[in-house]
Amino acid sequence: MKVVIMGCGRVGARLAGLLDIEGHGVTILDTNTYSFRRLPAEFGGTALTGNGMDEESLKKAGIEEADAFIALTQGDNRNVMAAQIARHIFKVPRVLCRIYDPLRRELFNSLGVESFSPTTIFAQMLKEKLEAEPEEEAK
């Protein structure tokens, strides 16, 4: 599978590493070259400096042949805009998008952007952890 990831933060870099190990073709975009330090040393994919909301940068990243696009910058709106460009302009079959704001996530999910709110997911997970027994190793 050919995957384009926008945003080389902790999550982006880690995901890029995981997919790369499994043999997928990964291209990761970030506006700041310094962010690529987070990629694992053995990363075999492409790291490209560029803005994922810009059509030219996306084309350079191979969006036209991509099977999936994942928007993971710190800005909800940047993610939403890039995800919509990937989905509606470049017709990428699978587009995932991180949206911190739960209300915005709900809306854009209904507009065809498969999106996830770490806020909702993590809060729910912590609540469940709190209600369950403490984990063995943390005792």
Place this chain on the structure above:
Amino acid sequence: MYIIVIGGGKVGYYLAQALLDQGHEILVVERDPARTQFIIDALGSVCIRGDGCEVTTLTEAGTGRAEMFIAVTGDDEDNLVTCQVAKHKFNVPRTVARINNPKNEAIFKELGIDVAVSSTNIILESITEEVPTHSMTHLMDIREKGLEVVELKIPADAKTVGKEIRELTLPPENRLFLIIPKQEKPHVPTASTVLQAEDQIIAITTPDSEEALRKALRGS
């Protein structure tokens, strides 16, 4: 009309002022507290502090009863998202977004924004209008119909000078509205109108046929 303006920078502030003068009901949403206070001091209580992309802020702003929603922040992604939230969550009938990167104009249309205004393109067009060598100027887009109104100048050495309109092969969907000769008064052209050097012509065309129109009128 109740109009919400997102972004209280220079564009938002002067826009709000102009719309207030026209008698509209205006609310500006601005993120920066000091800027919000400045607008309240200058224009009255027509500004609230908040993030225009947050559903809660837009609820507080009464977006549900807004007839028009205009996003003029300096960030294209913020303008896009806030307009989409207004449109899809609050059913605002008309959304207008400012675009800073001209390349985004087509993308915004594709993503359902009613009007996308590119300040860069507007300035560029005003400049080309002033440059006499440029052969065709876009005056207006009639987006819903895919038509555009353009202005052309007939150069003194054009092969079409002295020809009647009926002798030209104009593309079928094109219409000539008005001829503004250098000396005489403007007139509506007929089939027997003779083109003169340095006539200005206002015409309606489509993006696909504007090149053919230019060739027909200038003979090259």
